[in-house]
Amino acid sequence: MNAAELTERLDAYPRLPLAEYPTPLEPLPRLSRELGREVYIKRDDDLGPGLGGNKTRKLEYLLAEAKQRRARKVVTYGGLQSNHARITAAAACRLGLEPHLFYFEHRPARAAGNLLLNRLTGARMHFIPFGGGGDGSMTLETTNRLVRLVALALVGRHYFIPVGGHSWRGCLGYVRAALEIDAQARGMGIEDAWIVTAAGTGGTLAGLLAGLTLLGSRLRPLGIDVGKLWKGFPVSLARLTGEICARLGEPRAFAPGDIPLIEGVYVGERYGAPSPACLDALQRLARLEGVLLDPVYTGKAFAGLLDLAARGQLGTDEPIIFLHTGGLPALFAFEERLLEGQVSR
Numbered sequence: 205m206n207a208a209e210l211t212e213r214l215d216a217y218p219r220l221p222l223a224e225y226p227t228p229l230e231p232l233p234r235l236s237r238e239l240g241r242e243v244y245i246k247r248d249d250d251l252g253p254g255l256g257g258n259k260t261r262k263l264e265y266l267l268a269e270a271k272q273r274r275a276r277k278v279v280t281y282g283g284l285q286s287n288h289a290r291i292t293a294a295a296a297c298r299l300g301l302e303p304h305l306f307y308f309e310h311r312p313a314r315a316a317g318n319l320l321l322n323r324l325t326g327a328r329m330h331f332i333p334f335g336g337g338g339d340g341s342m343t344l345e346t347t348n349r350l351v352r353l354v355a356l357a358l359v360g361r362h363y364f365i366p367v368g369g370h371s372w373r374g375c376l377g378y379v380r381a382a383l384e385i386d387a388q389a390r391g392m393g394i395e396d397a398w399i400v401t402a403a404g405t406g407g408t409l410a411g412l413l414a415g416l417t418l419l420g421s422r423l424r425p426l427g428i429d430v431g432k433l434w435k436g437f438p439v440s441l442a443r444l445t446g447e448i449c450a451r452l453g454e455p456r457a458f459a460p461g462d463i464p465l466i467e468g469v470y471v472g473e474r475y476g477a478p479s480p481a482c483l484d485a486l487q488r489l490a491r492l493e494g495v496l497l498d499p500v501y502t503g504k505a506f507a508g509l510l511d512l513a514a515r516g517q518l519g520t521d522e523p524i525i526f527l528h529t530g531g532l533p534a535l536f537a538f539e540e541r542l543l544e545g546q547v548s549r
């Protein structure tokens with residue numbers, strides 16, 4: 205399928221643009237010199253609203269459906285430093301919707317990082333210190349079903365957004381991103397590049413994989429798992445990627461082994477706990493290029509990129525595009541960890 209056809213099929217779905225596109229695709233010259241190959245960064249951290257990030261692209265499709273259904277309230281959920289919840293709240297405010305955010309944890313004594321931004325947008329935050337999945341014991345789909353029931357009981361009628369905006373509709377945002385990156389890369393003479401991204405719910409990866417496959421692109425996506433969050437993760441992503449293609453009128457079957465995901469290796473202790481390699485990677489990119497990463501998602505994904513490249517697992521000289529998915533507000537929830545000597549002076 206060519207780019208015009210894919211764009212036309214995407215345009216069949218309602219979308220409310222929330223940011224300016226395309227986001228920049230920038231070279232990282234000093235890092236490229238150190239690694240001996242071209243490295244680029246795709247700045248999806250530059251997307252609004254509410255300090256933005258990758259979830260903006262998914263929310264453009266999801267909130268368009270919420271408006272179409274004349275919803276008044278939107279509900280979503282995530283971990284305490286969920287960027288998705290924070291961006292949902294900001295985008296909902298912009299569209300005149302009432303945001304409700306669920307956290308399956310104790311209400312923290314201090315609202316830091318993303319939680320502080322939620323306070324500013326006036327989002328209703330519901331803290332329920334049990335359940336909520338995300339510990340690898342439940343599938344993502346089961347977790348969504350349970351939270352949806354809890355939200356219905358507590359909030360009443362609402363538009364429900366799965367964790368991370370993870371649905372075929374939300375992932376259309378990353379099919380659109382695949383088109384955008386493919387066009388930018390070709391315009392810059394970048395061929396056969398890897399696109400490395402963090403995988404939390406994996407929707408960004410699934411959308412990219414679906415989009416690049418449908419386009420017949422030579423760009424190769426690779427997801428770095430940041431949390432060991434879900435039971436049967438590759439199975440679920442294979443199903444989702446197939447469904448995205450089908451919704452775009454081009455059914456394709458994906459097996460779990462077709463999902464380019466490095467599972468577990470770069471998670472460290474657990475989701476949300478920055479590993480030493482993550483903090484080193486974060487510091488290395490900040491000092492070399494002045495680019496800031498976050499300690500929960502992009503820091504771990506970038507640590508994965510550096511390690512895989514060093515071990516020759518990303519070929520030898522193909523360019524690498526690092527997809528910066530945002531998340532910087534979380535830096536301010538990890539002040540102590542960042543100051544305690546894990547990060548050198």
Ligand SMILES: Cc1ncc(COP(=O)(O)O)c(C=O)c1O
Nearest residue numbers: 287404405406407408501529531
């Ligand atoms: C900053 C950041 N990067 C990456 C991700 C992962 O995206 P996905 O859930 O689509 O895998 C998330 C959210 O989960 C995020 O907030």
